[in-house]
Amino acid sequence: GPVAVASSVATVPDPTASADSVATVPDPTAEEPDTAADAETEGAAEPDVSEGAEVSGPVSVEISVATVPDPTASADSVATVPDPTASADPAAEEPPPHPHRRRHILIALGAALVLALAGAVAYGVTYYSHRAKPGVTVFGEAVGGQTEAQLTATVTRLAANLVMPLHGAATSTSPKAADIGVTVDVAQTVQAILTATAGEYPWTAYSPWAAKPAAAVVTVDRAELLDYLDDTFVAPSDVTVEADVAYDQTAAQFVVAKSRTGLRVDPQPVIDAVQAFAAGQAPLGPVDVTTQTDPPKLTDAAAQAAVAQANTFLSARVTVTDNYDQTWYERTYEVTAADIAGWTVVTPDPATGRFDVTLDRAKLAADLVPAVNYSVAIPMQPTMTVMDPDAPDQVLGYQWGAPGTAVADEALLVATVADAIEAGATLTYAPPLKEVAVTEYEGLPPTNFDEPGGAKWIDVNKTTYLATAYEGTTQVNQFVISVGRGGEYETADGTFYIYLKYDHQEMCGGTGTVKASDGRPGTWEYCTEVTWVSYFHDDQAFHEADWNTYQSTWQERVSHGCVNVPGEAAEWIYTWAPIGTKVVVHY
Numbered sequence: 001g002p003v004a005v006a007s008s009v010a011t012v013p014d015p016t017a018s019a020d021s022v023a024t025v026p027d028p029t030a031e032e033p034d035t036a037a038d039a040e041t042e043g044a045a046e047p048d049v050s051e052g053a054e055v056s057g058p059v060s061v062e063i064s065v066a067t068v069p070d071p072t073a074s075a076d077s078v079a080t081v082p083d084p085t086a087s088a089d090p091a092a093e094e095p096p097p098h099p100h101r102r103r104h105i106l107i108a109l110g111a112a113l114v115l116a117l118a119g120a121v122a123y124g125v126t127y128y129s130h131r132a133k134p135g136v137t138v139f140g141e142a143v144g145g146q147t148e149a150q151l152t153a154t155v156t157r158l159a160a161n162l163v164m165p166l167h168g169a170a171t172s173t174s175p176k177a178a179d180i181g182v183t184v185d186v187a188q189t190v191q192a193i194l195t196a197t198a199g200e201y202p203w204t205a206y207s208p209w210a211a212k213p214a215a216a217v218v219t220v221d222r223a224e225l226l227d228y229l230d231d232t233f234v235a236p237s238d239v240t241v242e243a244d245v246a247y248d249q250t251a252a253q254f255v256v257a258k259s260r261t262g263l264r265v266d267p268q269p270v271i272d273a274v275q276a277f278a279a280g281q282a283p284l285g286p287v288d289v290t291t292q293t294d295p296p297k298l299t300d301a302a303a304q305a306a307v308a309q310a311n312t313f314l315s316a317r318v319t320v321t322d323n324y325d326q327t328w329y330e331r332t333y334e335v336t337a338a339d340i341a342g343w344t345v346v347t348p349d350p351a352t353g354r355f356d357v358t359l360d361r362a363k364l365a366a367d368l369v370p371a372v373n374y375s376v377a378i379p380m381q382p383t384m385t386v387m388d389p390d391a392p393d394q395v396l397g398y399q400w401g402a403p404g405t406a407v408a409d410e411a412l413l414v415a416t417v418a419d420a421i422e423a424g425a426t427l428t429y430a431p432p433l434k435e436v437a438v439t440e441y442e443g444l445p446p447t448n449f450d451e452p453g454g455a456k457w458i459d460v461n462k463t464t465y466l467a468t469a470y471e472g473t474t475q476v477n478q479f480v481i482s483v484g485r486g487g488e489y490e491t492a493d494g495t496f497y498i499y500l501k502y503d504h505q506e507m508c509g510g511t512g513t514v515k516a517s518d519g520r521p522g523t524w525e526y527c528t529e530v531t532w533v534s535y536f537h538d539d540q541a542f543h544e545a546d547w548n549t550y551q552s553t554w555q556e557r558v559s560h561g562c563v564n565v566p567g568e569a570a571e572w573i574y575t576w577a578p579i580g581t582k583v584v585v586h587y
Helices: 033-042 098-129 148-161 187-195 202-206 222-235 268-277 300-314 337-343 361-375 410-423 546-549 567-576
Strands: 136-138 183-186 218-220 244-248 253-257 262-264 291-294 318-321 332-335 344-349 352-359 385-390 391-399 404-408 426-429 434-435 440-443 452-461 466-472 474-480 494-497 499-513 522-539 540-542 556-560 563-565 581-586
Touching: 136 148, 136 187, 148 183, 148 187, 218 268, 222 262, 222 268, 244 300, 244 344, 253 300, 262 556, 300 337, 300 344, 300 410, 318 410, 332 361, 337 361, 352 410, 361 404, 361 410, 404 522, 410 426, 452 474, 466 567, 474 567, 494 522, 522 567, 522 581, 540 567, 556 563, 563 567
Parallel strands: 318 426, 385 440, 452 581, 540 563
Antiparallel strands: 183 218, 244 253, 262 291, 318 332, 344 352, 385 391, 404 434, 452 466, 466 474, 494 581, 499 522, 522 540
C-alpha cells in the first residue's frame, strides 16, 4: 500500500535578511491535506512504523516546513505558510499581547493613580486651608479639622477651665489659672493652631500620625501669681514685713514702722510649668511649691533716714498774716504740723532700698490758698436780690454784699511757704492782697431741705423753747430761746423767710413815753439797743437778749414777739443764715 514519505525542506540563509527573520517556501511535492481522511482516521491508533515493521493500509506522514528567507522582506517581517494541522477556530489559540500595548496600559494606570493622588492632595490642602491640620493639639486636646470659630470656642473653654495643681509642704490646691495671673490670648493661640505643622517636609503638615502640639500664647502676671502663692503657702506670721514711715498724730511726729525677715514662695517653677504645658512640651502635673528666706528690701535704717527728713519738715513754723492792714485786729493763718504731714509724701523704693521724701506742692496750694483767702484776706460778700419763694415775682429782701480781698500772687505764696517747710524754718509772711469788687445776682433761695447738707433752715419750737438750725436734714446747732408773751405780742406760727438783717439796731415798741435815741418821731413803751438782728416775719426777729440771763427768763414767754437768743447764738445765726433762710415756728 501507499507509504508515507517524510519530506524535508532545506533552509537557506538570506544574506539580506536580519538575524531574526526567515522566509518560508512551501514544498512543491507536498499534497493538499485531505480533511475527510483526517476525519476518518481521527482517534484511530497510530500504526507501528518502527524499523522492520510491516506497514499495511494508509499511513499518515508528518511533513515539516522549513523557512526560507525572503530577500524582499523587511528586517521585521516574516512570510509564513499556513500549518495544515492548525485549528480553524481563531478563539482556540489567542496571539500573545503586543509589548507596546502592555506598556500603554501600565502608563494609563499610573497616570490615573497620579491624578487621583493629586486630586486628593488638592482637596486636602483646600479643606485644611482654614482649619487646624490633622494631629494638631492645644493644651493636650486634639483640635484637627476645627475652623477658626470652632477653635475660638475651644480655646476659650480650655482657658476658662485650666487649673494649676500646686503642692506645698502643708497645703495642696488647684486654683484656676485665671485666678493666679495666667492669661490665655485666645486670638493669638487660634492663629498658632492654624499655622501649626510638624517637621520640615510639607506633607507632614497633613499627616494625622505626625504630632503637632500648638503653642498656646499665655502671659503670667508675676506679681499677681506671687501674691497668690504667698497668701496660700506662707503663714501670716512668716510673711516678710518691709520697714515703713508713719505719722503719729499724738506725738505729731513721723516714726519708723519696723521691718521683719520672713519667707516667700519662688514663683519660677510654676511659671516654667505653665509655659511648658502651653507649648505642648510637658503635661500639667502638680508643681512643688517651695519657700525661701526673704529679707526685707526696705530696712529700718533706711526708714529712719526718711523719718529724720520728714520731721525736719514738721519743725517749720509758718504764719501767714495781713499785718493789721485791713482791720483793727490781725488776721492770720498758722500752718500746723497736721497740715505739713498731709503735704509730706514718703515714697518707698524697694529697687534701691530707699525712701524718697518730698513735699506735694500741688496739694499744699489746693489747701493753703483757700485757707489764706478766708482767714487772712477778707472774703467778698455778694449782693443778692432774694425773691420770695411764696411769690417768686416779688422781692423778699436783699442780701447786701461787701467788697473783699484775696491773695494777689498765689504762686509766690505757695513757693514761699513750701521753701520754708522744706528747710524747717520759722517764717511770718504777709502776702500781697488785691481788692475784690462786689458781685450782684438775683434768685430764689435754695429748696433742697430733704437731703443731708442741703438748704439752711431754722426750727423754732415754742413748746420746748429751742431753736434748731439745719442744713437739709443735718442738724448743725441748737439754742435755748424765749418767745412772745402772748396776745398782741405772740410769736407768730408758720413758715417764714429771713428778709432783713442788722448787726445792731435800736428796737422800739409798744405805747409809752420813751423816745428813740435816733430821733425818730413818737414815744414808745421801750427802746432797746440790740445786736445781731435777723428779721423773719414783720417786726419779729432773732436777736441777742442777754438780759434774760441775769433775769433768769430763758425758755419763757417774755418778749414782745421776737425770738430772744443768747448773744453768741444771735451772732452765729446772723453770720450763718443768709437772706432767704427758711424759719418754721410752731408749738
